[in-house]
Amino acid sequence: MKRFLAFIFIFILALPLTALPISAENTNRKNRQSKHLIAVFKEQPTALNLLRVTAKKSKSKLIYGLSGTRAMVFEAEAADMEAALNELAADPDLETVYEDRELDLLYIPSDLTFSNTPAPGKPHLQWNMFNAKFAGTGKSAWDVSRGSANTLVAVIDSGVDSSHEDLSAKMSSLVDCTTACHTVPSMSVNPQNLNQSHGTHVAGIVAAATDNKKGVAGSGFNTNMMIIKIMDSQGAILTSYFSNAVRYAADRGVKVINLSLGSLEGNLDGPTIAAINSAVAYAWGRGTVIVAAAGNCGKPVGSHQAGGDACDIYDSRGNFVRHAANEKYYPAASPNVISVAALDINYQLAPYSEYNEPGKTGNWISVAAPGGNFSTNSDKEFGIGSTWPGNQYFYDLGTSMAAPHVSGLAALIFSAKSALTNTQVKSFIETSAIESIVPGKTNWGSIDALAALEAVSGVTPSLTPTSPTFTPSPTGSIKTPTPSRTRTPTPSSSFKKGDANGDGLVDGQDYTIWRLHYNQYISGSRNGDFDGNGKVDGQDYAIWLNNYHK
Known part of the structure; x- marks a missing residue:
């Protein structure tokens, strides 16, 4: 049975939950x-x-x-x-x-603290997998497809703890793109640095190992990952790193690229947006599905923090211009991207999440997926649990957490029918979504992993569930199957x-x-x-x- 170990959680102190990126x-x-x-x-x-x-x-x-x-x-x-x-x-x-220009990681930063298993009455420790129908007490997506080690998702992010007990067997390669892209034998991050640790959390949602009696289950199940680091030693994620990373992944045949990062349109200029769009178009032309977080600036202008926050717009000299409220993010707004808004446990739009606003920003957000929402230790379980550096597990929230659910689903679909094109996979994800969830806030609604996979296999979803496959224990555990084979990262050239x-x-x-x-x-x-x-x-x-x- 899958169990969550001691979980780190985020606690916001006196600050309101505002959008994410790099806290400083x-x-x-x-x-x-x-x-x-x-x-x-x-x-x-x-x-x-x-x-x-x-x-x-x-x-x-x-x-x-x-x-x-x-x-x-x-x-x-x-x-x-x-x-x-x-x-x-x-x-x-x-x-x-x-x-x-710099891009941001799209999670909600905070301080860290430790906690044991949730108290009685709390939700499943991976309620997100149930809500999105990856798992369930009846038939679920993982009954239809459990993914394949041959299907790769590129997690382009801050890097990863490559020795993590729940991730080390799921990485096909480790790549550093903070200069010219090159493979590295290992990656390590500081567990106390939220920005560095972001990629480890995202990777776990995509494809943590399963049925290993520790940690969490990943949405992509047996899917493997190419980890691409684009955060440099100064903590910056630059457009040039992003551009090279996306092209690198596409050239090496990854099926899906996860982008839990981005920047407000107001903090980018025309050439930068063109460069982002060009990289995305290149990957799309190579047959890759691109999934991106929609952004965490959905709150009104009144939520602005006097000391500055990640939803602020600055001029080229770093001077504050204005506070952004529900404005476009790139690459989520780039053509052919599946842009993902965040939902809370009750299928409501998370208060921080971006959303479609036809009269203002247009309909640029595709679907919604679990992103979580909580503010204190007492309700941390309403966040998204995943891997954290140092063989730890962490609750986090944000559209950064929503996007990897969709990336994992795309990988399951490719594994079920490898001959599908990226256009077809994108269509299956979108057209199978539940429109009645946050209607009007996204183009298609909330992802339904089971419906998407049954549509792929030509099976109409049944109203009567089959015999239970995933039965939660009293502590909210999720039973999940065997991990895929281990792949060893390719070391850099000795020349x-x-x-x-x-x-x-x-x-x-x-x-x-x-x-x-x-x-x-x-x-x-x-x-x-x-x-x-x-x-x-x-x-x-x-x-x-x-x-x-x-």
């Missing part, structure tokens, strides 16, 4: 010591273009490229940002230059980055090899493909440049 994130935007600029070339740059542009810039340095685009990312000190932008903008080879000829040095000879193969689909460090994406491109040049004579 608004301050971080003002105080970071360096910033990134994205420079887009007018045409696909030649090797000489790259060499010339990078050689003459005094206020910034090239650090990496955006895969599959004409864009490169430059870094400048915060004090030199304006000068660096002007210097790059004056270059005749460049079409546009804009700031690499020195940028060393094409293998002589232990990164020098002009390696540049010559890179230049010889530039813009060709050739793999291997010996050919100049230093990031291993199968093409010798600008990202590889950036790797060579940043390791030159080191």
